[in-house]
Amino acid sequence: MKKIEAVIRKSRFGEVKEALHQIEVNFFSYWDVTGVGNEKQGHVYRGVSYSTSDIQRRYISIVVSDSFLDRTVEALLESAYTGAVGDGKIFVSEIEEAYRIRTKEKGADSLV
Amino acid sequence: MKKIEAVIRKSRFGEVKEALHQIEVNFFSYWDVTGVGNEKQGHVYRGVSYSTSDIQRRYISIVVSDSFLDRTVEALLESAYTGAVGDGKIFVSEIEEAYRIRTKEKGADSLV
């Protein structure tokens, strides 16, 4: 099983969710993070203008069986894309075991 | 070392914490996430009723030495269980190295 973690623009979240829905990945967790990267945003606060690379982003964590890996990455790459600096990243890593608490199922069966 | 990540019901967090305490796992980090999965929740807002699978959940991340793995998973499976759809998931993955910042210890020693 693989864990796919994606840091995306908050404004693309609707599209990403829709795209995952299309490929029947209806199980994931997400939360809001602050991202530091190439993108800069200009702000003004009480006359002090400052530019910051600390930008609000959404973090999505999806664990899929190996067979789902490619299409999920594909879907993310498509749906989170705008072409401007700051579209975000996708990271893939190995998951050794997974359990569904309700049924105590293990492995890929526990995912869907 | 292993990282155990669990997505659980917020309402079970008390029990889970207690169970981890029983097996002397008194070190972990947690935060709130939104989970998408099989469970659906019915809401009404200003007359628009909608059902959503975006449900508030708690995410727990515990890094343990290999020998602690089984009992920790066990404890989580027990304590987070209600039997209804939406009890959540547990994911296990490999951690290559761990450091305690205070002492600069490495490996399993750094965990407890």
Place this chain on the structure above:
Amino acid sequence: MKKIEAVIRKSRFGEVKEALHQIEVNFFSYWDVTGVGNEKQGHVYRGVSYSTSDIQRRYISIVVSDSFLDRTVEALLESAYTGAVGDGKIFVSEIEEAYRIRTKEKGADSLV
């Protein structure tokens, strides 16, 4: 590629960010978590004094190419250090693949 996850004191975040900047690690994501560990904090609420090990912490997630691993861990160990119980932890794990959504680049190139 490696994922470096660090749980640090919120009050050290400024220093940590600066240290990462020094070694040109200008890309990471962070969010706030509650940490349970050895440190205890005394509180009083409406006359009930209680001591809790649930302490607000900052969670930093950095994915780096293998060559950056050591200096990054080094920088974190230095900058997050205060010497008192509760300085936090650093965990290292393997990342199999990384993508930059904007350019669809893969691997280490996608990181910087």
Place this chain on the structure above:
Amino acid sequence: MKKIITKLSIVGLLLLAITGAYAQDTLVVEEVSTTIAATTVAAEQEVAALEPVVEEAVMGSDAVLDLMWIVIAGILVFFMQAGFTLVETGFTRSKNAGNIVMKNIMDLCIGSIGFWAIGYTIMYGDSIKSFIGSPSWFYNDATDMHNLFFQTVFAATAATIVSGAVAGRTKFTTYILFSLIMTVVIYPISGHWVWQGDGWLTSLGFIDFAGSTVVHSVGGWAALVGAILIGPRIGKYTDGKSNAILGHNLLLGSLGVFVLWLGWFGFNAGSELAISGASANNVAGIIITTNLAAAAGAVTALIVSWVKYGRPDISMTLNGALAGLVAITAGCAAVNPMGAFIIGIIAGIVVVLSIDFIDKKLKVDDPVGAISVHGVAGAIGTLLVGVFATDGGLLYGGGFAQLKVQAIGVFAIGAWAIVTSFIVFYVLKKTIGVRVSKEEEIDGLDMHEHKTNVYN
């Protein structure tokens, strides 16, 4: 099936209310029109007689002043509902905030409707054996609307006090029913004893100027009974130990205290029910005693909490201000500034000890401290009138007479509030139940009772 019947009966009730109300109303119309005819004649005569009687006109101005003051004070008291909402939500968890909002708004609405419909005459109607007023439906004396308003917002306050003490675990329907009974039965009857003029406590010489006992203690004791019968929130007591369940927003809580303090100027100084002539200086005096007691209560609670817990405690300080306000309410017109200051100090000490005691010794779960702030400080404040009243107080050579009367009043009304609210809560417990399910409580009342969250 059941559900549909419930729905239908609700709709039915609603229709009934409208038609019934209307039927009632058309009858009234005839009466009114004859009255109007009579009044018109009278008015014309009056106008004819007006010019020579200058004094008459002068009294007119004074009557207007009094009415205006009552209206303005009533508006300030009205705003206390917002203060209660803020304090109660701020001192409890976010998952129940919507439920508290709903309870407070309903207190106000039910109070407004119920007190007009029947409560006002139960309280202020012609006295039946000095115990209860003669009730009549839908009060409609066009020359007395300012008093109806002022008393309505008082009634709503008494009900609202309970809301905070039972927050986070009480069924919404149960609470609404209790609030209704509180507003139209429990509060007006004991209120009648003191404020109607012919009530038996008035006759004894009991002094409760603006309602430390009549309003706040009644609310506080009902809160005590409710909190006991409903039981503590899950997780509040484990292994016999009291745990802290943190309020989710002390900033809003403190904003609520400012709003309550503001409203209290109307509550106390408005209870003079006049401002013209000699009342003017009384009103100003009440403003000062009220303000000083609140300030003294806050400072004292801060110091006591500092000594006791090692840090100036925010929520205790806020409660101290409220306790000072509650305590001075009975005597605000009877004591001088120094008396008010000392009453505030005593209230500030008592409230911290009382919250501690109720929480840790009695193990009654009162998330906002309503029992201590309104019940205990209200009782103490009423008693202290017997000590500090410049006319008749113990310290001013009046002996123990007044103090004794005060004690009788405090206990009589306390007993009344405890017994009646026990009956109501007990019956509700045995019938529709008073508490939500464990799951609902953990998830938060907002999600289950109202299917919505306050924060999104």
Place this chain on the structure above:
Amino acid sequence: MKKIITKLSIVGLLLLAITGAYAQDTLVVEEVSTTIAATTVAAEQEVAALEPVVEEAVMGSDAVLDLMWIVIAGILVFFMQAGFTLVETGFTRSKNAGNIVMKNIMDLCIGSIGFWAIGYTIMYGDSIKSFIGSPSWFYNDATDMHNLFFQTVFAATAATIVSGAVAGRTKFTTYILFSLIMTVVIYPISGHWVWQGDGWLTSLGFIDFAGSTVVHSVGGWAALVGAILIGPRIGKYTDGKSNAILGHNLLLGSLGVFVLWLGWFGFNAGSELAISGASANNVAGIIITTNLAAAAGAVTALIVSWVKYGRPDISMTLNGALAGLVAITAGCAAVNPMGAFIIGIIAGIVVVLSIDFIDKKLKVDDPVGAISVHGVAGAIGTLLVGVFATDGGLLYGGGFAQLKVQAIGVFAIGAWAIVTSFIVFYVLKKTIGVRVSKEEEIDGLDMHEHKTNVYN
């Protein structure tokens, strides 16, 4: 380049305003000084004549009472701006909260300046053909400042209503321009028809005591036009289905409702524009009708939402209270408490159905329900005066005459508001545009329009 020119022209305008204003002012000075001289003489004579004419002095007191009441009521109405801000931000998403704050503050500021500069005389100046007042710049009658103040805060209210309905997608500059035109043209003209004394609707006998139609409906219909022309927020309607876009803080929303309810006492009872003599009881009566209608509206909306959606809905209950308040505004002085109660019930039912209808059938996106609360409930409330007015209402033997006049007023002013605001919004749409870009909308107006977040 363009940007610099814009900036320069803004600065230019500013300077112009200052100098222009000043020039105007020096002219005035001369006038004033001669007036002062004249007044002084007059005053001296008056003083000389004072002692024997006691009645004169008495009237003085009464005039002061009236002025004081108007000022206090105006201050209460002023505070409604805070209530609107809270309701509107609470019922929408946090990413637009700063923008809503700015819009509401600017409504107030522009209203204050614009109404003083020209709006007041357009509304209350000598009537030109019963249609519009004779405008004159920078109103400066030192004996009429209380009325200017009271009317100013009313004007600001009318503009603010639109803000909520178009929240979350409207360009800031566009909104500001609309608000200005609303305050100095649209609202004062239709207001003139009803409240100036010589307006054509007054002559017909149209009753809109405190502005269900004059203020609230005008705001509500403009909101409808704005919401339609600007279009729904992104994501509000997908596949023809209405989606819920959650308000971010219903607690602040409910605090806003308390503040509005508070302010409404000033709004309605202040519209008596007097409190001395016979007005005193009227004022108190208005307070009661206002309060009862609000309470009835809230309770009814709660029950209807309970029946319809299976749970007592928080935001609907809040809207119900507001709908009751809006509906009683026209008839608060003309109906009795029972009439007010029934009007509140009707408003509570109507507002829930209307919100549903506008959201799901008309598919007009109105995040806070402004169209239903102010437009629909305002119209219904105005019509119901023809039914429940104790003098001339259908149910009180007055026949259909009053109802007909009420209908004419509602439709005439509705048509005026819809047509004029359509023209304004349409022109703005075709010129500077009414809507922010898609990206700005998704990121939130705060970030793009103001480069700052409200919550940090």
Place this chain on the structure above:
Amino acid sequence: MKKIITKLSIVGLLLLAITGAYAQDTLVVEEVSTTIAATTVAAEQEVAALEPVVEEAVMGSDAVLDLMWIVIAGILVFFMQAGFTLVETGFTRSKNAGNIVMKNIMDLCIGSIGFWAIGYTIMYGDSIKSFIGSPSWFYNDATDMHNLFFQTVFAATAATIVSGAVAGRTKFTTYILFSLIMTVVIYPISGHWVWQGDGWLTSLGFIDFAGSTVVHSVGGWAALVGAILIGPRIGKYTDGKSNAILGHNLLLGSLGVFVLWLGWFGFNAGSELAISGASANNVAGIIITTNLAAAAGAVTALIVSWVKYGRPDISMTLNGALAGLVAITAGCAAVNPMGAFIIGIIAGIVVVLSIDFIDKKLKVDDPVGAISVHGVAGAIGTLLVGVFATDGGLLYGGGFAQLKVQAIGVFAIGAWAIVTSFIVFYVLKKTIGVRVSKEEEIDGLDMHEHKTNVYN
């Protein structure tokens, strides 16, 4: 050991206060009772003499009107404390919100107690060499309580201004001590110069109607001294560059501005200290000038920030409204609407430039802009009275005389405030210290000073 002693001494002080107060009080009792006897006789005589003297009765009504207005205005000013709390917490970080709440509540409590205990007579007692009033303990003139109240809430305001400027790094005890000295020494003495009637600035003809200088500038300059001596927050200036430290909730900040604006009507119009007779139109006029200046200040600050920073800045607009209010405070009764409008515009420009200058050039860390809003705008506003006063202003043919006097007053009081608060802060710095530790500051004052968080 030390801790215990501290605790004991606190308890001791408390007891002392109670007993001392009580001792004092019994003495008073005797005096009072003889006075009462005398008064009763007098009252009886008065009653006997009443009927023929109708004018007497009329004056009674007027006196009541005046008292009522002062009380109501005082209640509005009281509520400004809530406004300050909201603005200060909203413009700073959440980790210090509880500390700010505590400071603001204590300002009010200490002000209420201190001003009654001694401050009021220092300010308004018989003048000693036109410099200070004759102090006497525990003011207790039952016919003057309305003035005590009104002046008390003013004093509390002066202290509160400092709170915002030193937010986020100041020791709680230090602040409390400063606040006490401010309320009972610094503010009453300079206030005596202007408002007591025999003060030396009054004699010069200095005009500061409601306290642009007496209240706001004094607070503002003390804030400046405090902010300098305490130093900037950690992270505010790095490498000589000013960094933005974001306020955590601009929505609450803006709610605070609405509340302050509301209270300001009481602040300015209440300072007429009367409403009967000729005062009525003055009061209404002040309401209008106050409102116009605030509106002009907000709009101007919005425009200036738009031109300067490319976007309409939320917090600057809010500060602009406050600056307009502060600036008009001195001249609200002396200028006409147009003058007020222009004063508002000037204040709106000045405040943005001043905030910029103090932050970036002086490098003084003032999180909420208190120095600019209260100090600078207060000084400017006071000076501008010499320009725009319709009676004696430069533009109205009065020449430079008034302007000169205004300048003397501004500088004299400025110097007084700066020197005295420097002494106080300096002594506190050298003794108990003014600043929390670095660790405490980073973790937030709430956690360390109060062991609790505001948000949970």
